[in-house]
Amino acid sequence: MQKSTIQFLLINCLLALVLFSCASVTKNYTPKKLDKTSYTVPYFSDSKTDYVYKTNISVYGNELSGIFIAKKINDTTHRIVFTTEFGNKLMDFEISETDFKVNSIVSELDRKILINTLKDDFRLLLKKEYLIQEQFENESSNIYKSADGKRDNYIFISKKDQKLEKIVQASKTKEKFTLTFSSENNIFAEKIQIVHKNIKLKIELNYFKSE
Amino acid sequence: MKTKIALLILFISGNLFAQEQKMTSAEIAQFKEDVNVVSKKIKTLSTDFVQYKHLDFLSKDIETSGKMVFKEPALLQWQYKKPYNYSIVFKNGKILINDEGKKSAVDIGNSKIFARINKLIIGSVSGNMFDDKEFSISYFKLKGQNLAKFIPKDATLKKYIKQIELTFDKEEATVVQVKLLESSEDYTRIVLKNKVINAKIDDSVFTN
Numbered sequence A: 001m002q003k004s005t006i007q008f009l010l011i012n013c014l015l016a017l018v019l020f021s022c023a024s025v026t027k028n029y030t031p032k033k034l035d036k037t038s039y040t041v042p043y044f045s046d047s048k049t050d051y052v053y054k055t056n057i058s059v060y061g062n063e064l065s066g067i068f069i070a071k072k073i074n075d076t077t078h079r080i081v082f083t084t085e086f087g088n089k090l091m092d093f094e095i096s097e098t099d100f101k102v103n104s105i106v107s108e109l110d111r112k113i114l115i116n117t118l119k120d121d122f123r124l125l126l127k128k129e130y131l132i133q134e135q136f137e138n139e140s141s142n143i144y145k146s147a148d149g150k151r152d153n154y155i156f157i158s159k160k161d162q163k164l165e166k167i168v169q170a171s172k173t174k175e176k177f178t179l180t181f182s183s184e185n186n187i188f189a190e191k192i193q194i195v196h197k198n199i200k201l202k203i204e205l206n207y208f209k210s211e
Numbered sequence B: 001m002k003t004k005i006a007l008l009i010l011f012i013s014g015n016l017f018a019q020e021q022k023m024t025s026a027e028i029a030q031f032k033e034d035v036n037v038v039s040k041k042i043k044t045l046s047t048d049f050v051q052y053k054h055l056d057f058l059s060k061d062i063e064t065s066g067k068m069v070f071k072e073p074a075l076l077q078w079q080y081k082k083p084y085n086y087s088i089v090f091k092n093g094k095i096l097i098n099d100e101g102k103k104s105a106v107d108i109g110n111s112k113i114f115a116r117i118n119k120l121i122i123g124s125v126s127g128n129m130f131d132d133k134e135f136s137i138s139y140f141k142l143k144g145q146n147l148a149k150f151i152p153k154d155a156t157l158k159k160y161i162k163q164i165e166l167t168f169d170k171e172e173a174t175v176v177q178v179k180l181l182e183s184s185e186d187y188t189r190i191v192l193k194n195k196v197i198n199a200k201i202d203d204s205v206f207t208n
Helices: A002-022 A114-128 B002-019 B027-043 B111-125 B155-160
Strands: A030-033 A038-040 A050-057 A063-070 A078-083 A087-096 A101-103 A129-131 A134-137 A141-148 A151-159 A162-172 A175-182 A189-196 A201-207 B042-055 B063-069 B076-081 B087-092 B094-099 B102-107 B133-141 B147-154 B163-169 B175-181 B187-197
Touching: A030 B042, A050 A189, A063 A114, A063 B094, A063 B155, A078 A114, A087 A175, A114 A162, A114 A175, A114 A189, A129 A141, A141 A162, A141 B175, B027 B133, B042 B111, B063 B111
Parallel strands: none
Antiparallel strands: A030 A134, A038 A129, A050 A063, A050 A201, A063 A078, A078 A087, A087 A101, A134 A141, A141 A151, A151 A162, A162 A175, A175 A189, A189 A201, B042 B063, B042 B187, B063 B076, B076 B087, B087 B094, B094 B102, B133 B147, B147 B163, B163 B175, B175 B187
16 A cells, blocks of 8 residues: 555656656746737847847856847848958858758858857847737746747736737757847847756847947 | 040040059158158057948948057057947057956967968058068159058968058158058048157056
């Protein structure tokens, strides 16, 4: 009797653990009825604007700083350039939801793993349209779930002022990386952070007005 | 018809004339001499600068500005003040960086490429780069100015810089503009102004 109880408890614990970790991404959110089926991101969408940010990248304890430039060059594609403060170009990409082209990269940064990581980061940063399948909420935000291949994106819109505050890309069980936005007017993000969970990579973008 | 062609040729060549005209070898010798005399006198130099980063796909150049201080033989501080604070000091084989208060240092004692960059910056600002064997140099005249174009010979350097153009004030024989071309479309243009030569500059300036 005692033995089977222990087994039962063990199984329960394991089950709970499995369920718990499976649901870890949304575990603190309350499901809610869908109030929209798509969401359009306001940032980076104006083809007339040069999006210029002072950038600090911290990767496994190494610090790299420079200038991040994004510009929408046609309906589907953004040009992304990262330069040093002196203006030397370190990377130059063209990126759309389906295509990715490296125009140039300095040999020191020409590593497949880095390029692929940045590709995923920037693609999410510049993504405009999300189709929504599920909706949740927590205390401060409405959370929209949007499928993205094998992964899901969770879009956090503040309840207070309807601003896009955060996008989390997650596998079925784990958060992969998070984009956090600070915006005054919900058209332009003055400050953006890209933080990875499984690798020590953090990218911070601070908008600067070139005078 | 003939007059039209003649006028057209005159117009085109006139235009070229107004922009750049190759120096004769006598003019080159004189120009180098003038610059060398001035740059030899430079013990310290401080100048304000405005940097324009031109990328062909942008609607506007990215403008940053600040101050540069140089002291013989190889102390250099390059300081951006607008729109952010970022300062870089070259000192005793080290690069000291202060990025909005976040400090870091890179030892360049053995890094050839950085030693070369250091030499390049000091050479660009003082103007004394003509003896550099690493470039092929061509010389031009402009209105009230002289222009020297440096093309790197070294393949590694060439990957970063396609060409350096130094513009000199004809009277003062000092550099007024540095242009670093990455490709035909993209370049960094640095305009130097309010230059002060040989004012007393304390070594403590070169801390970060």
